[in-house]
Amino acid sequence: MFRQAVRQVAKQSSSVVRRSYATESSSTASDALKLSLALPHQTLYSEAEVQQVNLPSVNGDLGILANHIPIVEQLRPGLLEIISKGGETDQYFVSGGIATVQPGNKLTISAIEAFKPDQFDAQAVKNLIADAQKRAASSDEVVVAEANIELEVLEALQGVAK
Amino acid sequence: MFRLGATQVARTTGARNYATLREIEMRLKSIKNIEKITNTMKIVASTRLNKAQRAMASSRVFNKSDSEFYANAEPETPEQSKTLLVVVSSDKGLCGSIHSQISKSARRRAAELNGEVDIVTIGDKVKTQLLRTHGDKLKLSFNGVGKEAPNFTEVSLIADEIATLGKYDNIEVLYNKFLSGVSFEPSKFSVFAAEAIEKAPGLSKYELESENTSETLAEFSLANSILAAMAEGYASEVSARRNAMDNASKNAGEMINSFTILYNRTRQAVITNELVDIITGASSLD
Numbered sequence: 299m300f301r302q303a304v305r306q307v308a309k310q311s312s313s314v315v316r317r318s319y320a321t322e323s324s325s326t327a328s329d330a331l332k333l334s335l336a337l338p339h340q341t342l343y344s345e346a347e348v349q350q351v352n353l354p355s356v357n358g359d360l361g362i363l364a365n366h367i368p369i370v371e372q373l374r375p376g377l378l379e380i381i382s383k384g385g386e387t388d389q390y391f392v393s394g395g396i397a398t399v400q401p402g403n404k405l406t407i408s409a410i411e412a413f414k415p416d417q418f419d420a421q422a423v424k425n426l427i428a429d430a431q432k433r434a435a436s437s438d439e440v441v442v443a444e445a446n447i448e449l450e451v452l453e454a455l456q457g458v459a460k
Numbered sequence: 461m462f463r464l465g466a467t468q469v470a471r472t473t474g475a476r477n478y479a480t481l482r483e484i485e486m487r488l489k490s491i492k493n494i495e496k497i498t499n500t501m502k503i504v505a506s507t508r509l510n511k512a513q514r515a516m517a518s519s520r521v522f523n524k525s526d527s528e529f530y531a532n533a534e535p536e537t538p539e540q541s542k543t544l545l546v547v548v549s550s551d552k553g554l555c556g557s558i559h560s561q562i563s564k565s566a567r568r569r570a571a572e573l574n575g576e577v578d579i580v581t582i583g584d585k586v587k588t589q590l591l592r593t594h595g596d597k598l599k600l601s602f603n604g605v606g607k608e609a610p611n612f613t614e615v616s617l618i619a620d621e622i623a624t625l626g627k628y629d630n631i632e633v634l635y636n637k638f639l640s641g642v643s644f645e646p647s648k649f650s651v652f653a654a655e656a657i658e659k660a661p662g663l664s665k666y667e668l669e670s671e672n673t674s675e676t677l678a679e680f681s682l683a684n685s686i687l688a689a690m691a692e693g694y695a696s697e698v699s700a701r702r703n704a705m706d707n708a709s710k711n712a713g714e715m716i717n718s719f720t721i722l723y724n725r726t727r728q729a730v731i732t733n734e735l736v737d738i739i740t741g742a743s744s745l746d
Contacts (some may be wrong), residue, residue: 334521336522337518338518338522338611338615339515339519339612341517341518341522344521355669368665368666369667370529370666370668370677371665371674371675396525396680398525398528398529400525400532406528408522408684410612434694
């Protein structure tokens, strides 16, 4: 809530600045948010200009617009929403990673895995949850820890997969 | 039969100034086989090169967010602390000077840091090379990697193992940077510990919400750097192997040419000799 207010203030103030220094702002290429979404084995977005990005962070979901203050956020398993300039929404389920807003209006997201929601099979997710739950009841600590991480991802995925 | 006996005699005496036809033929055949092998290896390497370069390009983008963060935050390495050198290479040879270059640069770096280093190697080749000079510094080594482009799972396993070595304020990942199809250059990534990130002068540019973000960041960027290093190293290795095998095939081709000429000449000489024998034999009967 507070952050939203800050962002609005930030947005307003930047628009004020833009108005008063119109010539200067037109010389700095563009005010759009530049998104790079990278996986270790694939690059999904490379400095693409987008309207807004909604991130699932460990501290709660946050929406990032242009001119956001630089932050570093750890991602939790959840749905990443990218709203393009035209208003279309692209959704990716990410298992985790790091999102960084760099100075200079750039958002870089390094995710380990990202897939579109329609690429998931809800039935397979259910089976995997049942399997992980079984292992979470094990007596081996390592197995339990691994199973709990799996459950965290799978439960987030359950809400997403259709 | 007789000729075989003759070569054996020649071999035992060691003073042999005239190779027999059979010997030349055998050498020619084995060179031809070697050329076939090197040529196949070259073809395999060049098909892999495309894939390796793709993997490298995506790992570069993946690592860029980290490097940009470090460029802005400017963390400083604390003085008087032990450095961990992670030397990234692979298990397989036949790829030119890839492994010796990287171990040379590791040795140089170790000397620069006055030996205040611990070394972790990824890949058998570089391990055997560093074991000779820095055997006491070697803490951990991995093998069985680098057969194909690295994936994040194996990298995180490696990073996990490295984390068990304890805390290092400064970790440097040495790798062969892929410059072009024909050149590579030993370079390094610096990975900073959580404390160094927290003390970084430029960190105030960023807003960090949770307490342990810097720790997560340090761990994540270690895995990231290793991934990028392995992807770059793999691409350089494949391209170096392609070049090495290309040269080997060329050399084999040259040898085949000269040996074919020698073979033909010797054959002609043998035939001439036999003809002379026959003719002198026939003429002596008259």
